[in-house]
Amino acid sequence: MLSIKNLKAEIEGKNILNGINLEVKAGEVHAIMGPNGAGKSTLSSVLAGRTEYQVTDGSVSYFGKNLLEMSPEDRAREGVFLAFQYPVEIPGVSTVNFLRTAVNEKRKYLGLEPMEATDFLKMMREKMELVEMDKSLTSRSLNEGFSGGEKKRNEVFQMAMLEPKLTILDETDSGLDIDALRLVSNGVNKLRNKDNAFIVITHYQRLLDYIVPDFVHVLYKGRIVKSGDKELAKELEVKGYDWIKQEVEAAQ
Amino acid sequence: MTEEVNIIDKVTQQEYKYGFTTDIEMDTAPKGLSEDIVRFISAKKKEPEWMLEWRLKAYRHWLKLEEPHWQNFSYPKLNYQDIIFYAAPKEKIKLDSLDQVDPELLKTFEKLGISLTEQKRLTGVAVDAVFDSVSIATTFKEQLKEKGVIFCAISEAVHEHPELIKKYLGSVVPYTDNYFAALNAAVFSDGSFVYIPKGVRCPMELSTYFRINAENTGQFERTLIVADDASYVSYLEGCTAPMRDENQLHAAVVELVAHEKSEIKYSTVQNWYPGDKEGKGGIYNFVTKRGSCEGAYSKISWTQVETGSAITWKYPSCILKGDHSVGEFFSVAVTNNYQVADTGTKMIHIGKNSKSRVVSKGISAGHAHNSYRGLVKVNKNAENSRNHTQCDSMLIGNRSGAHTFPYIEINNKSSQVEHEASTSKIGEDQIFYCNQRGIGTEEAIGLIVNGFCKEVLNQLPMEFAVEAQKLLAVSLEGSVG
Numbered sequence: 001m002l003s004i005k006n007l008k009a010e011i012e013g014k015n016i017l018n019g020i021n022l023e024v025k026a027g028e029v030h031a032i033m034g035p036n037g038a039g040k041s042t043l044s045s046v047l048a049g050r051t052e053y054q055v056t057d058g059s060v061s062y063f064g065k066n067l068l069e070m071s072p073e074d075r076a077r078e079g080v081f082l083a084f085q086y087p088v089e090i091p092g093v094s095t096v097n098f099l100r101t102a103v104n105e106k107r108k109y110l111g112l113e114p115m116e117a118t119d120f121l122k123m124m125r126e127k128m129e130l131v132e133m134d135k136s137l138t139s140r141s142l143n144e145g146f147s148g149g150e151k152k153r154n155e156v157f158q159m160a161m162l163e164p165k166l167t168i169l170d171e172t173d174s175g176l177d178i179d180a181l182r183l184v185s186n187g188v189n190k191l192r193n194k195d196n197a198f199i200v201i202t203h204y205q206r207l208l209d210y211i212v213p214d215f216v217h218v219l220y221k222g223r224i225v226k227s228g229d230k231e232l233a234k235e236l237e238v239k240g241y242d243w244i245k246q247e248v249e250a251a252q
Numbered sequence: 253m254t255e256e257v258n259i260i261d262k263v264t265q266q267e268y269k270y271g272f273t274t275d276i277e278m279d280t281a282p283k284g285l286s287e288d289i290v291r292f293i294s295a296k297k298k299e300p301e302w303m304l305e306w307r308l309k310a311y312r313h314w315l316k317l318e319e320p321h322w323q324n325f326s327y328p329k330l331n332y333q334d335i336i337f338y339a340a341p342k343e344k345i346k347l348d349s350l351d352q353v354d355p356e357l358l359k360t361f362e363k364l365g366i367s368l369t370e371q372k373r374l375t376g377v378a379v380d381a382v383f384d385s386v387s388i389a390t391t392f393k394e395q396l397k398e399k400g401v402i403f404c405a406i407s408e409a410v411h412e413h414p415e416l417i418k419k420y421l422g423s424v425v426p427y428t429d430n431y432f433a434a435l436n437a438a439v440f441s442d443g444s445f446v447y448i449p450k451g452v453r454c455p456m457e458l459s460t461y462f463r464i465n466a467e468n469t470g471q472f473e474r475t476l477i478v479a480d481d482a483s484y485v486s487y488l489e490g491c492t493a494p495m496r497d498e499n500q501l502h503a504a505v506v507e508l509v510a511h512e513k514s515e516i517k518y519s520t521v522q523n524w525y526p527g528d529k530e531g532k533g534g535i536y537n538f539v540t541k542r543g544s545c546e547g548a549y550s551k552i553s554w555t556q557v558e559t560g561s562a563i564t565w566k567y568p569s570c571i572l573k574g575d576h577s578v579g580e581f582f583s584v585a586v587t588n589n590y591q592v593a594d595t596g597t598k599m600i601h602i603g604k605n606s607k608s609r610v611v612s613k614g615i616s617a618g619h620a621h622n623s624y625r626g627l628v629k630v631n632k633n634a635e636n637s638r639n640h641t642q643c644d645s646m647l648i649g650n651r652s653g654a655h656t657f658p659y660i661e662i663n664n665k666s667s668q669v670e671h672e673a674s675t676s677k678i679g680e681d682q683i684f685y686c687n688q689r690g691i692g693t694e695e696a697i698g699l700i701v702n703g704f705c706k707e708v709l710n711q712l713p714m715e716f717a718v719e720a721q722k723l724l725a726v727s728l729e730g731s732v733g
Contacts, residue, residue, distance in 0.1 A: 048688050072687035081688075088685045092703025101699060102689040109690070141703065158689065 007058035018222035034219035081164030131187035149180030185210030205237035281338035310427035310437030409445035443473035479514035512547025531590025534562025545577035569598035587620030596626035616652035698725030
């Protein structure tokens with residue numbers, strides 16, 4: 001599905017990603033961990049198409065297409081979904097209205113007719129139940145006045161509605177209490193299937209107790225320096241990142 | 253969900269789509285303004301002597317005035333000798349039915365989405381269509397007549413209802429009021445007249461559609477709406493003009509009179525040609541709109557969505573004479589490219605316990621400047637009167653400007669006046685968030701802007717709210733990137 005080769009990126013002349021290699025296949029969950037400043041969020045931004053970041057080298061192929069050449073909206077319409085670490089507020093625009101626009105823009109791109117209002121409402125109800133989303137939230141302005149947990153749940157709800165192929169969860173666990181974390185993770189787990197894939201970016205192992213990854217990668221200084229299975233995450237939880245840093249320095 | 257009609261996604265990528273011209277034989281006055289022209293217009297309308305006299309007084313007064321230039325923008329001194337003050341489609345016969353209207357004209361209004369053929373209209377909206385200087389047709393007249401509602405061209409009302417015209421014309425905006433009001437009084441050619449009798453709730457929305465077509469022509473319409481005791485009317489005006497390189501002047505006057513316990517809701521969707529991307533051409537929209545809440549418990553509510561015109565300059569106001577009277581002003585003004593808006597309202601509290609509410613949303617993109625200018629004045633005897641003003645500005649890009657000029661004069665200790673203001677910028681983060689959900693940048697701006705204006709758009713009658721939302725998105729096309 002996704003093939004990242006030697007990806008390098010910078011912002012304002014500062015190198016952040018220094019040659020990332022990553023293969024993601026359908027049905028897989030990849031966790032990307034690493035200390036602060038390792039480049040985790042930069043990776044998600046580059047994949048989603050934020051223009052502040054300049055890709056200086058490497059390639060990203062998504063279902064055989066050059067992802068880096070696509071506009072952010074086309075990436076989304078092709079099935080790339082980023083669950084934001086800090087979802088923005090849009091006053092006066094309800095979640096319903098926002099999602100209806102998003103769903104229909106995607107359909108238009110795929111050459112489909114806009115969704116009938118009744119079908120759309122039916123789909124909303126189903127997905128709301130699936131991710132245990134509070135009904136009152138969808139008629140309120142998008143994320144306006146939502147708590148941290150509500151915002152993250154809204155991200156998962158949007159993901160459910162847009163049915164992406166590749167989802168990037170960018171520190172979705174940050175700022176969540178344990179109950180919210182469980183709710184969000186349950187939602188994600190229900191949406192996992194053999195046709196989609198997830199990149200879970202997180203600082204802590206905690207989230208991975210709920211969303212169990214197939215692979216764990218450690219990102220440090222803009223490079224994946226270690227890969228393993230879920231046991232690696234547990235090891236990191238116990239030992240911290242310092243030993244990895246030392247390994248990397250030693251190798252150099 | 254029903255009110256959540258999302259039309260943004262249906263908005264096609266288009267520029268000003270009303271810019272076509274209609275090729276039709278016109279009867280025009282010679283260029284320029286003089287006493288002879290005023291007499292010419294009056295004669296064209298076969299007006300009674302009293303009407304001509306009023307026009308001449310206004311004209312003579314106008315001669316003594318100076319063109320105003322105190323506002324927050326500049327415009328070249330207008331050459332009034334270069335403007336045609338009267339232009340009408342050539343039409344000899346008196347119209348009895350729509351069949352006699354020139355098909356070219358009917359086509360023009362069809363193109364604008366205004367069907368004058370009554371049976372074709374799905375919604376119960378009565379329309380008065382004004383083309384350059386004359387009213388072309390008024391629909392649903394008969395049905396309205398049954399209720400005693402008068403809805404006709406003002407030129408017709410001069411003949412048919414002289415007692416009402418004599419009583420109310422100029423009663424809220426006298427010709428001495430300001431430079432453009434004086435000019436309008438001298439040369440106004442047509443517009444709508446509405447009278448709602450006592451206790452009647454007008455059974456349908458009333459609407460006037462203004463179209464400037466001819467070149468070098470000014471449009472000077474005059475609208476007068478009188479709501480008698482305990483009556484109700486909702487009225488909407490819309491307007492468009494062809495794309496032309498020169499600026500055209502539109503100097504209208506609107507007067508509203510609300511008697512005891514009556515309510516007038518006046519909505520405007522203004523989409524005059526705004527000029528091109530470099531700021532060439534476009535309409536100068538210099539308008540005086542004022543309503544008087546004459547009676548106790550009367551209410552006047554202005555709602556305006558201003559997206560067109562090179563310059564929009566107007567302050568729809570309420571004079572709250574009646575005790576417990578209510579004035580409202582809901583405004584969205586969008587300026588893009590080199591457009592300018594200096595708009596707002598005046599709420600004059602005279603009656604006891606009078607209340608007013610102002611919600612203004614200004615959106616500025618490109619090189620445009622958007623000013624809110626508003627006056628809240630509370631007179632000595634207006635005990636316990638209240639005002640709440642909320643003024644929000646949104647900027648798109650780095651070259652546009654938003655300005656707020658609130659004036660508050662309070663002469664009474666028991667009154668309460670509140671003013672809130674905010675300025676925000678459409679954030680890159682908001683746009684990126686929308687992009688990441690598959691929503692393109694233009695649509696994203698439409699969505700964000702519509703959300704920003706929601707409070708005001710909700711005030712519009714449903715059919716027009718949809719139209720207005722589309723318009724907002726179209727007006728801001730190309731405002732980023």
